[in-house]
Amino acid sequence: MSTSHLEILFLNNEEVNSLAGNSMPDVIHDIERVLSMLDKGEAINAGKIVLHWGKTIEEENIYGRINAMPGFVGGEYNMAGIKWIGSNPNNYKQGLPRATVTVILNDPISKVPVCISDATTVSAKRTGAVAGLAMKYLAVQNAQTMTIFGAGAQSRTQLEAAMVVRPSIKEVYITDIVFERAESYAAEMTAKYPGLKVTAVQDASDACRKSDIISTVTIATEPVVQAEWIKKGALMINNADYEYTYDCVKLADKIFVDTWETIKHRMISTVALMWRDGLFKDEQITAELGEIINGKKKGRENDEETIYFNAVGMGIEDIAVVTRAYHKAVKQGVGTKVPYWV
Numbered sequence: 403m404s405t406s407h408l409e410i411l412f413l414n415n416e417e418v419n420s421l422a423g424n425s426m427p428d429v430i431h432d433i434e435r436v437l438s439m440l441d442k443g444e445a446i447n448a449g450k451i452v453l454h455w456g457k458t459i460e461e462e463n464i465y466g467r468i469n470a471m472p473g474f475v476g477g478e479y480n481m482a483g484i485k486w487i488g489s490n491p492n493n494y495k496q497g498l499p500r501a502t503v504t505v506i507l508n509d510p511i512s513k514v515p516v517c518i519s520d521a522t523t524v525s526a527k528r529t530g531a532v533a534g535l536a537m538k539y540l541a542v543q544n545a546q547t548m549t550i551f552g553a554g555a556q557s558r559t560q561l562e563a564a565m566v567v568r569p570s571i572k573e574v575y576i577t578d579i580v581f582e583r584a585e586s587y588a589a590e591m592t593a594k595y596p597g598l599k600v601t602a603v604q605d606a607s608d609a610c611r612k613s614d615i616i617s618t619v620t621i622a623t624e625p626v627v628q629a630e631w632i633k634k635g636a637l638m639i640n641n642a643d644y645e646y647t648y649d650c651v652k653l654a655d656k657i658f659v660d661t662w663e664t665i666k667h668r669m670i671s672t673v674a675l676m677w678r679d680g681l682f683k684d685e686q687i688t689a690e691l692g693e694i695i696n697g698k699k700k701g702r703e704n705d706e707e708t709i710y711f712n713a714v715g716m717g718i719e720d721i722a723v724v725t726r727a728y729h730k731a732v733k734q735g736v737g738t739k740v741p742y743w744v
């Protein structure tokens with residue numbers, strides 16, 4: 403590398419996905435390593451800076467936002483970088499995905515940029531992978547039934563991860579504020595997973611009462627899940643905003659998170675809002691998921707425990723997946739080298 407000439411490797415969506423993003427088992431492995439390293443102090447999660455459009459969550463869900471999420475991942479990745487994600491729920495009107503993601507990788511020693519990559523699919527996959535790890539460590543071993551709220555891109559990776567870590571699942575219910583989307587999802591997933599029964603429902607209350615796992619991936623600003631729907635021993639996964647009532651969290655025997663300080667900083671999920679309102683204390687967190695992975699604390703201990711899990715997501719997760727793609731791209735000669743200093 404010379405100061406008079408520097409190239410950056412550019413990976414488009416097809417390239418990064420073929421190298422790393424398309425394999426859910428591999429992405430789950432990446433995220434498990436990241437959470438483990440974060441707990442051990444081998445990764446730096448610098449937090450999330452949100453560029454808001456609108457003064458409320460309701461307005462943000464109309465006008466969108468852009469998040470900047472820098473960090474460093476050690477170990478076999480050994481890479482710094484930043485995730486830059488723009489999101490607008492109304493993008494579908496233009497035929498665009500709700501969220502588009504760019505990751506920039508920086509050499510951890512020189513700090514110069516070495517790669518710019520699309521990470522839109524990677525972002526969806528790693529969100530599903532985090533939920534998958536929650537299912538792996540916190541769901542009942544023989545989970546049979548799952549209910550998913552929201553029939554968008556994230557709901558597809560939620561189910562994909564579930565089928566990797568809990569192949570015992572036989573029945574899935576899907577609900578969405580636009581019922582046609584739920585019906586389309588049910589048809590698509592039934593074709594994708596032979597032997598899995600996927601049913602679209604308009605009222606998810608009965609579905610939840612049957613479910614070992616409930617996963618919410620919505621842009622709801624009011625709860626979509628009620629405490630009286632939760633059966634004993636269920637795992638509640640709060641992937642996004644204010645999706646569960648406060649009573650759902652109160653009935654949980656154990657409460658787990660990916661990173662508590664970041665959840666409080668983002669201040670949009672149910673448990674974070676409870677903390678803000680003085681109804682939840684820091685010491686009520688049973689553990690962060692990295693502590694479970696590293697064997698420092700116990701996850702689920704029996705099938706009777708009702709568990710709530712909340713994930714806020716971290717840029718270091720995307721950085722790890724894209725770094726794996728970058729290392730393979732360099733070896734295989736994949737991607738486009740772009741002059742940076744000439």
